[in-house]
Amino acid sequence: MGRYRSKKVKDYMRSVADLGCICCGAIPELHHPRFNVGMGQKSSDMDVIPLCPTHHRLGKISIHLGKKEFIKRFGTEQELLEKVKRMLDL
DSSP: OOSOOOHHHHHHHHHHHHTOOTTTOSOOEEEOOOSSSOTTOOOOTTSOEEEOHIIIIISSSSTTTSHHHHHHHHOOHHHHHHHHHHHTTO
C-alpha cells in the first residue's frame, strides 16, 4: 500500500476486499473509480470497488479495457460503488 493509510482506511479497504469481486466473487484488486475527480487523480481510498484482475484490467470486458460492455453487464462505477456501500451497510 505504499503510502501511509490510517487504521480506519486500512480496515475499510480490507472489508471491501473481503467482499470478493463485485462481478464474480473472485479474489479482488481494489479499483478507484474516476467519477467526480479531475484528470490524473484517483478517488478516495474510502471509495473503492473490489474487482478481480480479469474484471479490473485484464479481460476483454473489464473496467479498463472494455468499459462500455462492462457497464452494460455490471453497471457504472458509481452504481457499483453504491452497491459496495450497501453491502457494507454504510
